[in-house]
Amino acid sequence: MDKTLHINYQPAQESNWTGRVSNPELDNQYWYQEIILSDLDDIGQEKIDFGLIGYACDEGVSRNLGRPGAQQGPTVLRERLSKIPIHFKQKKVADFGDLICKENDMEACQDALARTIEALISNSIFPIAIGGGHDIAYGHFKGIYNALNRNADKKIGIINFDAHFDLRPVEDKPNSGTPFNQILNEFDGVSYFAVGIQQQANTKELFDIAQKHYVPYALHDECESDEKAVEALKAKLQPFIDSNNYLYITVDLDGFSSAYAPGVSAPSPLGFDPAFFFKILSYLLSSSKVKSVDLAELNPSLDRDNQTATLAARIVDFVVENA
Template structure:
């Protein structure tokens, strides 16, 4: 393989944001995030995955590869109210069409971080991120799977000759076999074919549609998400920003015609974080090219911020 076809790694960038003064009383993300090292443990670690080759293969609109940079920018100025260690492990990029190679590199790095008892937050990138990150979690836990709570308008259970942004959870099912435990909240019936619902049924997937979520209070939605992983020791939370209404999240690969209200998505994400079982988070499908006033990036950053804030001390 030509060296130019290998996954490209970039170290953690310099974080920037509003500076109100020195000391923890003025802390913001940009002032507390430090580069991760081989010794980083028991911390929150961000890892970027600049990829949208899977989106291209899935006939989506490209631009998600710029997601990690936009997410860091939106996070940088948010205020920090705790002393939890936050680190940045840099960014892995898909170069050309080398998706499979970059996914392997993401899996390797996630596994190393999980072995050090870190909470890993993947900044995507297309939803092909989820297979790479979950495989890393699986390896880091000693080839043990963990329940997945996916907040998403799509199942992403497609069968395809090559991995795409539409195949990650079917790939995970093939990887872990009987250990596959998948719950998806926000499914749009209008945007998922009958065969995808049949695949979900065959794999015993817990499914809650966008319409069903609309009938729940945020508290009830949060309780439903927790119930999906109540017996787990470790949990993988995947947030596809296209689950949100297009008015809230216009900058995604596939904007939602209906979507799930932000209050419910926020409640579910925070409720899962409060369990203390969260080991892996993906935030995916941010497409800055279509993001009016950085609306989607700011929403995603707030979700990440509040997930970290909700972690048990």
């Protein structure tokens, strides 16, 4: 591993993984007992199925005039995840630590994330990245793209669960609202589907940009958990799935209703619920095309009773069990 990755890097910390003491005569019962603590230098040293990597960066949210605090998201998510009972079998999960944004250098943190994601995928490890702001998506996608670059026929589809398009043009510096505009303009063979879009959270300009780039989307009122709505969205997603070789799923937690996810920079009561989300996530994972997942905008300083952090941890657990 390139040593320059360590400029803004902290290896996995045992202090993030604690939990209830269980009968030592039993097999491992909880995540904290099962997790492998690792270092980026160790990628490829042993067979790992899933790799957690933190993107501890608030700079994109601050540039976007949002409320900072998501830099602590990776740490708190691990604390909640460590206490969840495990039900997956014969899967090895490693925590590779955190990439930490220093001196407001978001671009350096994104570059380090891209190289990390590329290394994980190149070693047949399924990355689960934990933000941080949604600027995580630019670095994450760049890493996926570079890892799959050897495949001439690659077509990568991004599915974003989010209240916002995050398609803003870059005016001064990139931020948490610009990643998918950057991706669509900089990379070939990529398409983008947004799930959970709220009209009142996106300007007309953003809808026009989505139309220009042929971005399909589902409005929040299409994202209901009843069977009819779920089946309708599956039918809308299927052509997108079929037209791509690989899928990257990114989850901005502000897409959920604030009843379930209050701990985000831009909460809204009009978001979707977990029942809907897990049904669609299960459907996407069943395609066997998903190469990587991330979660963005977990802000522990704004959370209530760790509700958002617990939801985020449940998502990570679900991905490991079902991918």
